[in-house]
Amino acid sequence: MRLSALSIERPVLATVATLLLMLFGVLSFSRLPVREYPDITFPIVSVLTVYPSADAQLVETDITSVLEDALSGVEGLRTLRSTSREGLSTIGLEFALSRNLDAAANDVRDRVARVQHLLPQGIEAPLVMKEDSESDGIMWLAVISDRHSELDITDFAQRQLKDRLAPLPGVSSVVLDGERRYAMRIWLDPDRLASRLLTVQDVEDALRTQNVSMPTGRIESTQREFSVRMGGGLERPEQFNQLILAYRDGYPVRLQDVGLAEIAAEDERKLVRVNGKPAIGLGIMKQSKANTLETARAVKRTLPSLEALLPEGMQLVTAFDSSIYIERSLHEVYEAVALSVILVVLVVFLFLRSARATLIPTVAIPGSILGTFVLMQATGSSINTITLLGFVLAIGLVVDDAIVVVENVYRRIEQGLSPTEAALEGSREIGFAVISTTLTLAAVFFPIIFLPGIVGRLFSELGIAVAGSVLLSGFIALTLTPAMCARLLSRTVVAGSPSAGSALDSSAWLQWLTRRYRAALETALQWPSSVLLAALASLAVSGLLLWVLPSELAPLEDTGWFAIHVNTPEGSTLDYTDRYAKDTERTAARIPEMDSYYTVVARGWRPTQVTRAVTWVTLKDWSDRDRVQREIVEEVEPALSAIPGASVFALNPPPFNQEDSKTPVQLVVRGPAYDVLDKIMTQVRHDTVNHPALVNIESDLDLNKPELRVDINRDKAADLGIPVETIGRTLEVFLGGRKASMFMREGKEYPVIIQTQPHHRGTKSDIDRLHVRGTQGDLIPLSNLVSLSETVAPKQLNHYEKLRAATISAGVGPGSTLSQSVESLEQIIRTHLPPGASISYAGETKEFKESSGNLHFTFVLALLVVYLILAAQFESFRHPITVLVSVPPALAGALLALLLFRGTLNIYSEIGLMILIGLVTKNAILIVEFANQLRQDGRPTQVAIVEAAALRLRPIIMTTMSTILAALPLAMATGAGAAGRWHIGLVVINGLMLSTLLTLFLVPLIYTMLAELRWRGPVRQVKETDRPEVVALKPTQS
Incomplete structure (x- = not known):
């Protein structure tokens, strides 16, 4: 290729180009925001209106309905929900991801102002907030003291602490909990x-x-003036x-x-305790689009200055901090990236057995990864767990192209060419295959731009990270790699006499494996039915497992904390609810892995709901405990559920920073009247008692x-x-x-x-x-x-999209998944659904349903796009079929691994499946492209495909090993965020192994069969005289 020839001729130019990529990449990396996930939080604006002493029905008719009519047409509105309860109207507006939060809030304020004259007198002015009014806050600070009264603590927190925390970047508001004003x-x-x-x-x-x-005026004389105030x-x-x-x-x-x-x-209808001690809490509520990690870091930087303000006898403690999990999760992924680099470099060295030779593909890692940061900054991406996971996988991919080039240059050197000639000829031969594999893998992520919602945002940033790295690695493989080969590799073959060993044939086993593979492939071509049967079996297994494997939005992560919720019957007093809250505190205190707990009795915005309480239990560091969070929750859940007189249950945090006070299964039933909805809810609750897939069933409609x-x-x-x-x-x-x-x-x-x-x-x-x-x-x-x-x-009256609604929620039963629980609950509801009523999804269930349909469509679209790109590259509609037959075995291997290791189909495993499409086609492209070259040189089809497969075996094994070892830290993940990483690693490793094994036989067979459709020639056994001489290589000296 001309680009490779220019780089070999001008190596400084190729080196400078890569160094510039790395330099600008470092600068971009320092400017990229760091967060847990891509920006997948929907903009949320809440409108709260206090109507003192009004009952729920009056609030609904006089305030909520009036405001809903005005707000329903706001640009970019995704969901409109409202709650009317005694003394308070709450309206939540969720906007599309692309909607600017500030602009949305301004539009909401304008529309509220237009109808404010229609609202009744005696209300407080509607409050428009850029946050979810039902959120629990990302962080809770607490002021405790044995010497100061709660009145004094509240006054100090209000005057000195709240005003210093509220202006911090990302903070929407600071809520005083348990306050005594x-x-x-x-x-x-x-x-x-x-x-x-x-x-x-x-x-x-x-x-x-x-x-x-009041002021009463002033006294003026010729010399002096006094203002007069009546005291x-x-x-x-x-x-x-x-x-x-x-x-x-x-x-x-x-x-x-x-x-x-x-x-x-002023009000004593709320209680707060930290580890059982009375306290005044300060909740940090972030703006709905703010970065949780950056907001928490800003608060933590302010804490020393706040502690310096404390009077003697007061103590400021961090009672709850959700950002700790984010910090640890990112740290774990950084470690996985570093370990992947070490493993990939090690496997390359083990094959090449030369430091100089190993350096050539290794340079592709920093060059392509750092260069991708420039693209990420240009597209508004961030450093997060998803993009870092992409880089972990990309580390194994970015060396692939360089390995293929180095291997082909070595092959030319062994045939007697000088290093410079070998670099020119080797890069020319392999250039098309490098471009094809690079574009194919990048093309997998092209359909993602059509994905809406959370999944689209997750996959798009992942696609930018992986595709950007691969595209840059392809550029480096065609520029810097040939230039380094021409300078660093030395002649290892003398006048056609083979040496005793080779840097690429790192041991006799690889030579032996190549011979055995050639013989097995020749046999398979004579008996194609067995290979085809295996291919069809993999296709059938893939289809069956896609149907039967349980699915969910995301696996349950060990976040280092969970919540215990208490809901007492309506009409219960604060003291009654507090008795149950103290029971949950005693349960939390008995957990060996417990680090601290924070309790709020009478949750919610004013007027407070005295029938609700929650205890956030923070666990010890991941390295200081043997049990994971799920096991701890499963142990305490039976004891909590057995408590009579109240609904008490433990709840794990949901994925992707969603509202943590809601159970994962949420279905909204809309109907013409509340009595109809109440009848449905009663029947559903009766039918779900002791259902194995559903626990903690609750409805937000209570008319009693x-x-x-x-x-x-x-x-x-x-x-x-x-x-x-x-x-x-x-x-x-x-x-x-x-x-x-x-x-x-x-x-x-x-x-x-x-x-x-x-x-x-x-x-x-x-x-x-x-x-x-x-x-x-x-x-x-x-x-x-x-x-x-x-x-x-009514306790509260709910609307969904302006219609009367009731939400029934439930937890996922032991041994069940989100898909099974949602399906079970939906079937039960539909048996009691009268005419005029309908079902909608909410919360995690809504995101799960939307993501499932979108991902299936995107997977098919990705296959189609890859096929078309391969057709354009090969100038053939047949060769892409040969390449894509490697996909079903990959799916079968990945899905079988999920089945055997009790994994699920979720966003992480589906990310792995998407990446597999690009990974497994790389090996097939190498074989097909080399076979085409041999056929152009006049070789028969069967001779060409057998020879191409045998010659490509070494780089295929090397690239596959590098990718598997790069993903190994993910499959062995523990600690914070390990579940998602484990699913990706499991899918990639097992899918790649099975696909590689079958691809080595299936691709040559399909290639030959498609050729026979054209030439109608018999499949003949390859003779020894047809084989070109294979020359071994000696290791180069480092």
Whole structure:
């Protein structure tokens, strides 16, 4: 080839070209972002609207439906979901991967602003956040102290810590968990109020009118000027207690006569503990498109400065950190890359037995890998576990082309040519095969650009890494490799007399193997039925295993932590839920591998859900424990499931940083009415009891939340001149608490909240103590105006794509896979699905379903693209068939290995299968191309194919060994992220071994058969006189 000839003539030019690739690659590598996975997080924008004291149905009709109508047409919207529950509307908008998060958030804000005038008065302004409102945070810090109160800790965290963490890059918000915010609590006694003829409105009016501080102007004279401010604001509890509410019989009635003012927590309906100790948590919520690793690193860099601010007696600890797994997983892959390089160089040296000869293909590794970083930076890729796994496999591939060139140059040297002549002739002969194999492997990843969603993003970055490395290795094999061969290799053959050994025939076994292979191939050509039978068997096995092998989105990884969830029945109190949370803490403390645990009771955004709790259990380092996370969870799960009175279960983190509080199996049922959906959910829960493939079955639709209904006698209230609003405000103050005004403390404003004392609102009969004032000024017992009845109400009302919906979720049963569990649950649901109802997928199930269909299409498309490219290269529609017959054996070997070692079809194993298409065709291309050259020289078809296969055996074995050894660290992976690496390594190694074995016989046979279709000549046995002399080589001196 001209490029090779130019490189041999000008070796400095070839060297400089490779050095420039390496130089710019190093610069690009330093600028590439580092993350766990490619950017596969869908942009998510959440809209939260607080509607104090409103029930779920009112929130649904007055807020959620109004906002959904406005938001449904936002550009790039993928999924629209909403939840309406008591006091809160939550709308989640998931956008396409290509949608810019900031632009999407701005569009959402604009549309919310357009309809804000349609929303009811009394709500808090809708809050638009660039995060998933249901996410748990990537990191939790905790402040603990034995000397400071929770009020002081909360105030310090709010003033000093939160404001320093919130501006960090990637942080969307910092959430205080278990907080106890300062408030002036006005505890009222309804009996004492009534005895002094006072009502709630009297107290509220006094606080509003007497607790004021305002500017009143200024005094100006000819010389001086004074600003005037009226200092009427109350700041201390004793000042509030002395506040005069009214006069009775000439005596003042003060606040302390009807209640008590004290500084206390604004809300105490949430608990946080670290290793059983009370704490205040700070949750780091990342933006939905932010890099988890970079965000966590920014937080960790800030920690020393935060610790320096802590008062004596306070301690800031990291209670939970999901980035530790990412760090370790990347570290493990870096180690796999290094080990692969060592193994590949070692196998090359063992075959060549010369340091100088080994250097030639070894140079392709840094040249092609580093050069690929330039392409990655140009395409916006990142350094992540997927691209690094691609590099592990690429290390075995990038030396292949150089090995093939070196082997062919050696063959020419042994025939008597000088190193320079051999380099010119050898690179010319093998150049087309190098280009064909390089383009074929790169072509495998071309169809990936058509893949949408998570799988498309994963595969595209992998394709850039692998295809870029292979393309650059092909360039180096045709430029620098011939130039180095001409300079570093020496003559090993003297005037046609064979030497005793060869650098390529590193031992007698390879010569023996070549002779035995030639004889076996000649026999196979005489008895083609056995080879064809093996090929057909591999095709049948592949099809059968693709059908029967269990599948899932991704294998379960040992992330170093898991979560224990507690869901108590609706109507449960905070104390009731906390008792179960303490049970989970005791379970966590008994785990030998436990390092720490972090518990939150009453999870969720305000108003908090007191029926939910979670304990995050962090395990010891991977090197410090013998059991993996899955085994630990399987051990504790039975004990947790047996706890009566609540739903308690352990949950492993889902793949690809998805929401970890949701079980993997999620199906959404949409229907015309909630009572219809509730009936479906009840039937499904009944049918899934003790189902082997399903555990922890739950539904988010619960229409049986206990509720005390207050019905107002409107006619009677109107006769007495009492507005309905007054009755509602009275109930709100006594039962829920109401902010009346603000007070100052250390330069900051805090709320003044009036509410009845806790022991006066423990039963429904306490409402009888409340009074309102009529038009005549007399007090009217509230019991005369309202009637009470116990009923049930929805806990929350859900919409999916604006339709009423219920999501039923479940965990994967022991010994089952995600595909089996999803199929089982879907079949059960469909048996109870009435007309007008439909099923959709959510969460991990949705991604799994989308990825499965897309991958099957892409696999077929990849085969078609490879076929067409090979047809163009060979200028034949027959030779590509010969090459592609090596694919079914590869699939059979890979799938059989998955079956034997209990693997699954998942994204990682399917990545391996895609790469196998390119890998196994390389060997076939070498044989076919060399056979074509021999036929062009006049050799008969059978002679040409046998000779080509025998001469290509050595480079095929070398390239196959290098690829297998490069993948060996993946197949032997342990520690963080090992499951995914293990699947790729298992597929590549076993598929390549079986395919190589069969390809050496199947490709020559198919080549001959296709030739016979054209020439109709008989298959004849190859005679000794047809064989060209094979000359052995001596090892070169290093």
